[in-house]
Amino acid sequence: MSTFTAPAVQDDYPDDVAHCYGCGRLNADGIQLKSREDGEETVAYYTPRAEHTSVPGFVYGGLIASLIDCHSMATAAIAVLKRDGRRVGDGLAPRFVTGALNVQYLKPTPIGVELEVRGRVKEMGERKCIVEATLSADGVITARGDVVAVRMPDSMARPGS
DSSP states (O other): OOOOOSOOGGGGSOGGGOOOTTTOTTOTTSOOOOEEEETTEEEEEEOOOGGGBSSTTBBOHHHHHHHHHHHHHHHHHHHHHHHTTOOTTSSOOOOEEEEEEEEEEOSOOBSSSOEEEEEEEEEEOSSEEEEEEEEEETTEEEEEEEEEEEEOOGGGSOTTO
């Protein structure tokens, strides 16, 4: 259950790249996922809204993919902060973008319950991280993802922002 009070890494993304539908704090219409460090893993929680329905009672697979994707980018950012001897909240966080996303849907995900997304870096290089993530509903893993997070190139930042 979401009882974390630690800062979320997405709150430290630079303003010019904080508009992502899944995790951008500056996207009022987005999900605004908040990912936090939890020991050797990262964790985020989200309760799907009615518009996230695929068929009555179940979550749309695109939302599941978005949660895994955005949480994996945050997991990579947290890992790089830790590697560099920094912590979430110590200034701007590095930004990652998706190089590859592979989601396995293991069971139908019920709507109306808080979802938990967990991530762990399997491999870290200079420019990319490979992250494994799980999504659970009521303690049952319903989806798993393998994600390549690539350090965002400077050319993606908006000039003058």
